[in-house]
Amino acid sequence: xxxxxxxxxxxxxxRTEEGSFHAIEHVSFSVQEQKxxxxxxxxxxxxxxxxxxxxxxxxxxxxxxxGEIFIDGQDILKLSRKQVQHSxxxxxxxxxxxxxxxxxxxxxxxxxxxxxSILEHQQVSKQEARKIALDTLKQVGIPSPEQRMKQYPxxxxxxxxxxxxxAMGLVTKPKIMIADEPTTALDVTIExxxxxxxxxxxxxxxxxILFVTHDLNIVADIADDVLVMYCGEVIEKGPVVDIFExxxxxxxxxxxxxxxxxxxxEKVLPTIKGSVPNISKRPQGCHFHPRCExxxxxxxxxxxxxxxxxxxxxxxxxxxxxxxxxxx
Amino acid sequence: MVKYISKRLLxxxxxxxxxxxxxxxxxxxxxxxxxxxFINPSINMEDLEKSRxxxxxxxxxxxxxxxWIGQVIRGNFGYTYSGNHSIGxxxxxxxxxxxxxxxxxFILSFVVGIPLGVIGAVRKNTRIDYGITLMSxxxxxxxxxxxGLLVIYVFALxxxxxxSGGMENxxxxxxxxxxxxxxxxxxxxxxxxxSLGNIASVSRFTRSNMLDILKEDYIRTAKAKxxxxxxxxxxxxxxxxxxxxxxxxxxxxxxxxxxxxITESIFNWPGMGQLGIxxxxxxxxxxxxxxxxxxxxxxxxxxxxxxxxxxxxxPRIRH
Numbered sequence: 001x002x003x004x005x006x007x008x009x010x011x012x013x014x015r016t017e018e019g020s021f022h023a024i025e026h027v028s029f030s031v032q033e034q035k036x037x038x039x040x041x042x043x044x045x046x047x048x049x050x051x052x053x054x055x056x057x058x059x060x061x062x063x064x065x066x067g068e069i070f071i072d073g074q075d076i077l078k079l080s081r082k083q084v085q086h087s088x089x090x091x092x093x094x095x096x097x098x099x100x101x102x103x104x105x106x107x108x109x110x111x112x113x114x115x116x117s118i119l120e121h122q123q124v125s126k127q128e129a130r131k132i133a134l135d136t137l138k139q140v141g142i143p144s145p146e147q148r149m150k151q152y153p154x155x156x157x158x159x160x161x162x163x164x165x166x167a168m169g170l171v172t173k174p175k176i177m178i179a180d181e182p183t184t185a186l187d188v189t190i191e192x193x194x195x196x197x198x199x200x201x202x203x204x205x206x207x208x209i210l211f212v213t214h215d216l217n218i219v220a221d222i223a224d225d226v227l228v229m230y231c232g233e234v235i236e237k238g239p240v241v242d243i244f245e246x247x248x249x250x251x252x253x254x255x256x257x258x259x260x261x262x263x264x265x266e267k268v269l270p271t272i273k274g275s276v277p278n279i280s281k282r283p284q285g286c287h288f289h290p291r292c293e294x295x296x297x298x299x300x301x302x303x304x305x306x307x308x309x310x311x312x313x314x315x316x317x318x319x320x321x322x323x324x325x326x327x328x
Numbered sequence: 329m330v331k332y333i334s335k336r337l338l339x340x341x342x343x344x345x346x347x348x349x350x351x352x353x354x355x356x357x358x359x360x361x362x363x364x365x366f367i368n369p370s371i372n373m374e375d376l377e378k379s380r381x382x383x384x385x386x387x388x389x390x391x392x393x394x395x396w397i398g399q400v401i402r403g404n405f406g407y408t409y410s411g412n413h414s415i416g417x418x419x420x421x422x423x424x425x426x427x428x429x430x431x432x433x434f435i436l437s438f439v440v441g442i443p444l445g446v447i448g449a450v451r452k453n454t455r456i457d458y459g460i461t462l463m464s465x466x467x468x469x470x471x472x473x474x475x476g477l478l479v480i481y482v483f484a485l486x487x488x489x490x491x492s493g494g495m496e497n498x499x500x501x502x503x504x505x506x507x508x509x510x511x512x513x514x515x516x517x518x519x520x521x522x523s524l525g526n527i528a529s530v531s532r533f534t535r536s537n538m539l540d541i542l543k544e545d546y547i548r549t550a551k552a553k554x555x556x557x558x559x560x561x562x563x564x565x566x567x568x569x570x571x572x573x574x575x576x577x578x579x580x581x582x583x584x585x586x587x588x589x590i591t592e593s594i595f596n597w598p599g600m601g602q603l604g605i606x607x608x609x610x611x612x613x614x615x616x617x618x619x620x621x622x623x624x625x626x627x628x629x630x631x632x633x634x635x636x637x638x639x640x641x642x643p644r645i646r647h
Contacts, residue, residue, distance in 0.1 A: 106546070
């Protein structure tokens with residue numbers, strides 16, 4: 001099985017008026033061919049920064065301070081801006097954004113917005129590009145695509161626009177697609193349709209998906225692997241079944257416990273006490289320790305390493321191999 | 329669209345009527361006597377009173393107004409007090425010259441202003457951007473009568489590459505292509521002076537719009553598609569940034585027309601502005617009212633053109 005996307009030790013720093021802070025630190029993961037990896041985390045956990053960093057789209061005051069990003073075997077951080085534009089973005093990797101309302105250009109017809117991607121990355125004539133665009137629009141379930149091609153984004157509903165975004169991401173048949181909370185702005189019924197569509201397209205287009213979300217129900221539905229982020233760090237990752245059945249990190253356990261379920265008869269939803277600290281006020285040691293009921297003195301001063309537990313990796317001292325000798 | 333335009337045109341009618349009433353009343357209220365120029369020791373006061381009667385200056389105001397409007401509708405705007413020339417003809421002789429000057433300044437302000445704004449936005453906070461900002465600031469701040477004298481001094485007197493005034497070289501007697509080139513040669517300096525302030529405001533406006541647009545989500549989408557910088561800036565950003573600039577399109581027409589008063593005087597350009605200034609000195613109320621009316625109608629037309637253009641460039645309004 002080929003690795004399509006591999007991120008190694010990625011760190012991103014932002015300069016603010018209060019100083020420079022790392023939004024994400026030493027993030028590593030990989031996405032295999034035709035698999036879906038979900039990045040889960042609360043707001044401020046660094047999940048969006050991670051996906052934007054891969055697309056080289058982080059804001060002006062941020063920059064990648066370390067690490068490597070391999071897309072289809074190529075370290076894109078070693079390429080020039082032009083090379084990345086020309087041979088990576090939109091060609092090998094594409095991205096669907098959260099807000100279909102604002103992510104499409106309001107003054108350019110749908111057709112042109114889709115075909116320009118094809119014309120930029122493939123050696124085809126305008127007619128061929130138009131045909132590819134029409135086929136893709138059909139694939140994403142847009143009725144009467146010929147007519148839609150001539151329309152402007154404001155003439156389409158939110159769900160339709162997100163389908164157009166997906167079509168735009170797929171026209172160049174990329175190896176991997178990043179979907180940053182693509183259904184957050186949509187109705188629940190539309191959400192289900194879009195998720196099914198993504199699932200289906202993943203198979204037809206043989207593409208991998210990096211799915212960024214805070215919604216655990218979606219993760220359970222579509223992901224093969226899960227990456228849990230907290231305060232800019234990966235605290236747990238593993239196959240979706242293992243994570244859902246045996247969450248290891250106290251934070252992951254807490255997250256899963258907050259999922260409401262039909263067969264539980266609880267009056268009050270469980271929550272994780274406290275909130276994600278601001279980027280400038282991240283605690284020492286394990287970032288989660290102030291909210292963790294298992295926290296020890298060690299957690300307050302030292303950052304835990306990553307430990308392997310079955311198929312999962314966890315960043316928590318609870319899973320450190322017991323040192324028999326020190327007890328003696 | 330047709331419905332929208334015809335509605336706007338219908339609404340303009342009462343506004344134009346209002347404008348005629350206002351410019352008429354303002355002229356009538358202003359001090360001074362149009363016949364004061366004719367008073368000299370040898371004139372008979374009775375004769376003066378007779379010509380006053382003949383010119384209709386003794387009629388009640390509403391009769392004068394109706395008479396005037398009758399003339400306006402016929403496109404004549406009445407006759408001058410001295411010489412009894414048709415004001416309509418006087419204006420018509422000069423209108424093309426003013427249109428040449430204003431139109432050149434208009435084109436210049438957008439052809440130069442928009443690219444300057446785009447460069448400033450794309451190279452935000454670089455030396456180029458600061459340079460353009462400084463130029464715009466100077467352009468807005470410097471009064472045109474001073475800037476006019478400055479360019480005459482530098483380009484006409486010191487360097488001698490452009491004529492200092494007038495519209496054509498009468499002595500040379502050019503014909504055909506050479507005649508038009510001669511006019512163009514005379515046009516450069518006045519058009520530059522007239523457009524300077526507009527270039528500055530168009531470039532500032534374009535720059536700030538571009539900066540806003542470059543932060544939009546759809547620009548991020550365009551970047552994620554791996555488009556070239558040129559496509560991102562011109563196809564995706566500029567198309568959106570120009571929508572509000574279109575507003576200045578219409579509004580700058582009357583601005584340039586009134587600016588032409590000063591510029592035409594500096595460069596001795598035989599246009600309506602020159603006519604207007606002479607009319608003010610001679611108390612030729614008929615001419616002043618006519619020019620007022622034309623300028624006010626231009627403001628109205630400019631606004632209408634802006635709104636229509638707005639609807640054309642922004643599909644969200646069109647549909």
